[in-house]
Amino acid sequence: MDNTENQSTLDRIKQQIEENPILLYMKGSPKLPSCGFSSQASQALMSCGEPFAYVDILQNPDIRAELPKYANWPTFPQLWVEGELVGGCDIIIEMFQQNELQPLIKETAEKYKEEE
Numbered sequence: 001m002d003n004t005e006n007q008s009t010l011d012r013i014k015q016q017i018e019e020n021p022i023l024l025y026m027k028g029s030p031k032l033p034s035c036g037f038s039s040q041a042s043q044a045l046m047s048c049g050e051p052f053a054y055v056d057i058l059q060n061p062d063i064r065a066e067l068p069k070y071a072n073w074p075t076f077p078q079l080w081v082e083g084e085l086v087g088g089c090d091i092i093i094e095m096f097q098q099n100e101l102q103p104l105i106k107e108t109a110e111k112y113k114e115e116e
């Protein structure tokens, strides 16, 4: 039933954000991005050298529709770290250039490695 599906979109989003300490919502995949903004963001993130989760919002139109409302952020990509929205492409690139992205990603990855 599609009302069940609608109802669960927000729950799925919350679960994804909760379960993945480094999560990129993007268009396409890191290996095959479908947009320049998503490409730049995923490349900056990949250059940090830690694994991260991603959701291709082109494959998930319900998430594409719902996440901007939940996040209060209108566009993609969206980087979420430890349950909080870091920002989109511009912010990711700026943090990368200021050498702020790598320590954030490294520290987060280390923290969750220790917990395993």
Ligand SMILES: N[C@@H](CCC(=O)N[C@@H](CS)C(=O)NCC(=O)O)C(=O)O
Pocket: 027, 035, 037, 064, 074, 075, 076, 077, 087, 088, 089, 090, 091
């Ligand atoms: N300045 C933005 C660029 C991203 C952007 O403008 N994304 C647009 C085009 S890819 C978007 O997500 N639009 C809404 C949509 O396609 O659902 C950023 O820093 O992330």
Ligand code: FES
Pocket: 027, 034, 035, 036, 037
């Ligand atoms: S898909 Fe056109 S700008 Fe991103």
